Amino acid sequence: MPTLFSTKPRRLPLTLSLVFGVLLNPAIAQADSGRDDIPAWNGTVLGFEPPAGDLLSRRLGLRQALQAFGFEYQLSHLSQTAYNVKGGYNTDKKAEYIDQFSLTFTQSLEALTGIPNAAIEGNIVNRNHDNNLTSTRLQDSRVGFNDLAQESWGGQSITRLGWLNFRRSFLDGKLHWRIGLMNKVQDFDQIIPCDFQMLSLCGGKSADSGTWYNWNVHYWGSTLQYRLTPELTLLTGLLEQNPQAPSRSHAWSVSTDGSRGILLPLEAEWRTRRFGLPGIYSLGLLYTNAKQTDLYLGQSGGPGAVDPAGYRQYRNTWFLYTGFNQQLTRHADNANRGLSLAWSLGLADQRSNKSRYSTALALRYRGPFDTRPNDWLALGVAKMQGSSNFRRSQNFLNQQSGVEDYSDPRYAPLPESSVNAELYYRFKVTPWLELQPLIQYWGRPGGIAQTSDAWVVGLKTAINF
Template sequence: MMIITAKVTLISSALFLSLSVNAAQKVWNGTALGFEAPQPGLLGDMLGIRPLLNEQGFNWNLGWLSQLAWNAGGGYDHDSHMAYIDQVALTFNQDLERWTGIPDARIEGNIVNRNHNDNLTTKRLQDRRVNFNDLSQESWGGQSITRLGWLTFARSFDERRLTWRIGMMNKVQTFDQIIPCDFQLLSQCGGKSANSMTWNNWNVHTWGTTFEYKLTPELTLKTGVMEQNPQASSRSHAWSWSTKGSKGILLPVELEARTSMNGLPGAYNFGVLFTNAPQTDLYSGKSGGAGAVDPEGYREYNRTWFMYAGFNQQITRHKEDANRGMSVATSLSVADQRSNYMHYTAAAQMRYRGLFDARPEDWLGLGVTYIAMGSHYARGQAYQNQLQGIDDYGNARYSPVPGHSVNADLYYRFWLSSWVELQPDLQYWHRPGGLKETQDAWVVGLKTVVTF
């Protein structure tokens, strides 16, 4: 599998490098790929306050999101449950160039309030005795809490080809941003870089600095140095400036192309992530054999790798409207399965914006994900059963042995106005948590987005 994956990523890299060289020199428009421009919010111009702030270089977006998920059938626990979570997110940007003359100088910030720690996946869909590998509500974050997502300073150099960012940051500001997070199923939300388990999505910050350099107008090289801190998602770190708990550094390198093929926009990326933070093997012991019985404990090592790649390409245009049409996307991740319980994940998606002439702003989306659990994690689970002499899955002390799972998500998003959208979805879970013993599950969901 590793050889096949390497060939796929090399071919993908060569493809988007070729595309970038031959791309049309017009403005890149990713609307049909899921990257829509901000729309007027519920509060409008706030009696002239918003335009006044914009004139001073302060731009902001305030949004509310909720996600409902109901287990319609199957799963580990068949008892009916309607799980609900929501969040309020403020993202802002203060332009400093007008005051300092520094090219593209700005302060960037993000604050997120999450509520209702209600997770349908662990409550009903899968066996809690194994780690979850997907979520029916992608915005579930494990806590009801208000957190600082990021607070950074950024500026440009070399005639705006080089962008430098520094501060308390999150990876989503720079890396793996070619696929939007529109599905409610986590494995269909954006790219797969979060599967490394060494950094976090969205509302968790760590210290770092990143660089983006435009090799050509379409091709960008990204890199940086970021703190690797397992405690970053803890409650005590929500507003902390401290590096307490840091274990090492992260070194990401990504190549991204935003180009056009046959006049239609596309985005392609390939990234590698290294860390020197100590990692614990999920099976092997320091003296050989199983770590569960090794007198020296589990094996540890200081170098871990992770790879991710993907593309998002518009393939049809609805009549003469560039903002309507079909796009297809694929994302992939491969991890070091010695310490990561998810070995590889592959997701494929189709989106259509404006399928019906009467509703040109609506979206239709369909996605399927294949998740393969790591062999070291599975061997560790099996060895625990061997030690205890248990082979009965129904025994509470049994450690289930995961394999692979396949999940799918179908949604239709109703654009009701510029400030509110409703998105019902239907999810199918095959072997939840990677367990063949768990019945396949159906989930009905509803996502609501309100922009202020």
């Protein structure tokens, strides 16, 4: 791995200082200044392209009719198929399929109530087919998974409320406030798109904290975004930390039953232009006062007991996440074609998190061929390093059980690091249909040395209704 991704804790502050000092320093960054010769910031090549069209509007004109009442929506269907070609924990060949329907909507309140710059926002997700190639074939089920071949697998076939909240902006749009049933993806860690089918390459790394949840899981809270300058936005909030939020009983619940404490996220997001091209850079810290269970130490301060109830608990833990997404090239005749580079890093409190750190690097190219200007070609590589505390705990359990043979069902595997990769090509078949064949490589799946490297082929499809 490049030295930029050094895992030595004492060198991390220097590394981050170099990354953000060079890339984000306003004295050297070419930020948009309102000059006529600098085009507006455009994140299309970074993966943030607006929907180009949808099926229902073309057939029925539904979207235009609802817009007259201030109602905007995005209704889509996503499917993900994965097939293990070679290797893995279980080498028997199998294809797994999952899919989901999602409805995300915004209802403007200005026309209905007279409240300016206000809206109700909502999200509903229906997931089907509880099939997960990672747990059935790729990784040792005795240690759980540290990645997914199908990132939209959520552990259940279920319909959930992802969020439902009130939003209003103030100060000419500089201040944005949300309150209600929230989800992190509405505000935080949104500099990298979720386009890869492999979870470790999908978006940023803040979800690896294990204290808040992605996309279709809601929890109470309130957030603030303040645009300090045209390029720099500060984000914060106060959210419920509830381990019960992903459960089936919480799918539509507005109760706080199961809450353990609060989440306090702090993030700085910089949208700028380096090399005359758009880029996004961010640095975030997530703090929680909720009780955490030490993965190794027991109540006495020594190694933990075999009974999980015997492990020590503590309060106040953190998670650091950072990254950038920078356009590198553009076509002279089309600003929406070109190459971009994205990097992300998550650093965890390994006393209670099974991960020490996770990092990913990805190249994306929009419009690789003149005849296919809206297609995408992308390659990403991710590394996950396991927590030393969790490894020590697993080793202690083996000593307690007197087990040394990995093939013994009672053996607790000792996770280390894994390196996974994915290559995809996305065909924009129509403005509302995308087909994305892909190849994945799994190096030491789950971080277990005894599990053979694996190859997976897959197909991701998206339909925008």
